Amino acid sequence: MALQDALEKDTLFSPFQSITVSILSAPLLLVGTHNLMQIFTAAVPPFHCQSNLTLETYLPKDSCTRYISLLSNDTEPCKQGERIFDLSLYTSTIISEWDLVCEREWMKELAQSIYMAGVLAGAVVFGPLADRLGRRAVLLWCLLQITLMGTGAAFSPNFSAYCFFRFMTGMGICGLVINDLSLSQEWTPKKYRPTVSVIQGICLTLGQAIMPGVAYVITDWRWLQLALSLPYFIFHILTWWVPESYRWLALRKRSHQALQNLNRAARINGEKNGTFVTLEMLTQQDAQNSKALSRQTPLELFRTPAMRKLTISLSMSWFSSSFCFFALAMDIQRFGINLYLLQVIFGCSEFPFRVIGAVIAAYVGRRFAVVFFLVFAGVFILCSLAVPSDLILLQLSVTILAKAFLGSSIVCAYLYTAELYPTELRQTGIGFTNMMMRLGAIVAPLALMTKVYSSFLPLVLFGSVPIIFGLPAMWLPETLNTPLLDTVEEVVARDQNATSKKKKELKNGTKLTDVISHKRTHVLENRV
Numbered sequence: 338m339a340l341q342d343a344l345e346k347d348t349l350f351s352p353f354q355s356i357t358v359s360i361l362s363a364p365l366l367l368v369g370t371h372n373l374m375q376i377f378t379a380a381v382p383p384f385h386c387q388s389n390l391t392l393e394t395y396l397p398k399d400s401c402t403r404y405i406s407l408l409s410n411d412t413e414p415c416k417q418g419e420r421i422f423d424l425s426l427y428t429s430t431i432i433s434e435w436d437l438v439c440e441r442e443w444m445k446e447l448a449q450s451i452y453m454a455g456v457l458a459g460a461v462v463f464g465p466l467a468d469r470l471g472r473r474a475v476l477l478w479c480l481l482q483i484t485l486m487g488t489g490a491a492f493s494p495n496f497s498a499y500c501f502f503r504f505m506t507g508m509g510i511c512g513l514v515i516n517d518l519s520l521s522q523e524w525t526p527k528k529y530r531p532t533v534s535v536i537q538g539i540c541l542t543l544g545q546a547i548m549p550g551v552a553y554v555i556t557d558w559r560w561l562q563l564a565l566s567l568p569y570f571i572f573h574i575l576t577w578w579v580p581e582s583y584r585w586l587a588l589r590k591r592s593h594q595a596l597q598n599l600n601r602a603a604r605i606n607g608e609k610n611g612t613f614v615t616l617e618m619l620t621q622q623d624a625q626n627s628k629a630l631s632r633q634t635p636l637e638l639f640r641t642p643a644m645r646k647l648t649i650s651l652s653m654s655w656f657s658s659s660f661c662f663f664a665l666a667m668d669i670q671r672f673g674i675n676l677y678l679l680q681v682i683f684g685c686s687e688f689p690f691r692v693i694g695a696v697i698a699a700y701v702g703r704r705f706a707v708v709f710f711l712v713f714a715g716v717f718i719l720c721s722l723a724v725p726s727d728l729i730l731l732q733l734s735v736t737i738l739a740k741a742f743l744g745s746s747i748v749c750a751y752l753y754t755a756e757l758y759p760t761e762l763r764q765t766g767i768g769f770t771n772m773m774m775r776l777g778a779i780v781a782p783l784a785l786m787t788k789v790y791s792s793f794l795p796l797v798l799f800g801s802v803p804i805i806f807g808l809p810a811m812w813l814p815e816t817l818n819t820p821l822l823d824t825v826e827e828v829v830a831r832d833q834n835a836t837s838k839k840k841k842e843l844k845n846g847t848k849l850t851d852v853i854s855h856k857r858t859h860v861l862e863n864r865v
Contacts, residue, residue, distance in 0.1 A: 369544015464768015487566025
C-alpha cells in the first residue's frame, strides 16, 4: 500500500515532523503532575484536637482524641470540626479543608481511587471513540475536558464535587495520552518512531520532576490544581494546527482529506509538488476499507487467533509493568526521606534509562526492549529482598533501578503496541491495553496490604509478576523496520507468514538432522 511509504523520505527534523512532535509532546509534560498531584494536595498537615484545657491539649501518639480533664488521663474522641491543623508547611490541602483525618481518613484514598477509576474509564471510552471519530477530534476534546474539569476541581465546594471533577479529569488524561502518542506515531517515519517514543516518554517523566517544584512554590491546593489545569487550554489551541492522521482518513474512505493532509505536510517540508501519493493510490483500498469500518468494537481484539495472541500478551505486559511501577511509587515514604527530594530523584533517575530504551528499541528490537526491561525490573525487585533493612541507600538505589526499568518498559510498550495493532483498531487496542495498565495500578495497593501476613510478600509479588507476565511477549512478532499495518487481514497474514516460516525452518532443521544422521551411519558402516 502506498501509505506505508508516504513519509519515509522525511526525517525527524523535517519542519512538519518537528512542529508536530513538539506540539503533541507539550501536553505530556503535565500528565505526571496530575497523576501525582494528590501526594501534595492531599498531604496531611500536623494537627491536634481543640480543647479548653490550659495544659496539654492533645495526646502525642493519638491526635484523634483529647483529654477530658487535668485530673485524669481519660480521653474522648475528637469530633469533626474540632481539629486544628498546622498550616506552616501547607497553606491548604483537601485534608485540612474538609477534615479528612481520623474517622474520615479513608476518604483521602477514595479520592485517588476515583481519579484512577476515571483514568480506567478514559481508556475504555476514548480508545474505541478515536477509531470512530478520529485521533485529532478526540485529542482536542480531551485537552478541553482536562482544562474544564481540572478548573472545576479547583473550585469544588465540597468533597463529592471534587471527586466528580477528578474522575472526569482522569478520563481526559488517559484519552490525551493514548491519542497523543498514536497520532505522533502515525505522522512519524518508521525509522524515527523509537526516538519520538523516548522524547514523549521523557516528557511524561518530567512531570514527576516538575510536580515537587510547583508544589513547593504553590502551597494552596486550589491554586495548585488551577495552575496545573489551565495550561491545557493553551495546548488545546496549539493542537488545532496538527492535522488528522492520514491513515485513519484513508481507512474512513475520506481519501481527498487524507491527500490534502499529506500534501500540506509535504509543502511545509519544502516540497513544491507535494507528496508522491495520488488520489488513485488512496482510493484503491476502498473495497477493503468498507469491511474495516464495521469492525471497530473491542470484541474484534479477540475475534481471530492472531488478534487474541496480541491482545492477551500485551495486556499481561501492560498490567505487570503498571502493577509494579505504581506500587513502588506509592511506597516511597518507607525510606524516610524528604518527600519533595525523593520525587525529584525518582523522576530524574528515569531519563538515562529512557535513552537506553530508545537505543535498544531502535537497534535491537521493540519486543526485546519490552521483555528485557520487565524481566530485569522483576530481578532487581527480588534482589532487594536480600538487602538488609538498615542499608537504606542501597535499598533506595535498587528500587530506583527497578522503577526506571519499569518506566522504560512502559514507554517501549506504547511504541510496540501502536506498531502491532492495525490502523482500524489501533486506538481500540491501545485503549484496552491501557485499561489493563490502570487495572494494575488499582490492584497494586491491595498487593501492598499483603505485608500484614509477611513483610517480604509484597516484594515477592512485585518481583515475580513482571517476569512471569513479561515473557509471553517473546512470542509476538517483531516490528523493527516494518511498516504499520492497516487492517486485521494484514495482521492475520503476518501471523500466518511467521507460523509458516517457523514450520519451514523446523522442517529444514529436521531434514538437516536426517542428512547428518545418514552421513554418520554411512561413515560407521564404511568403518565396519
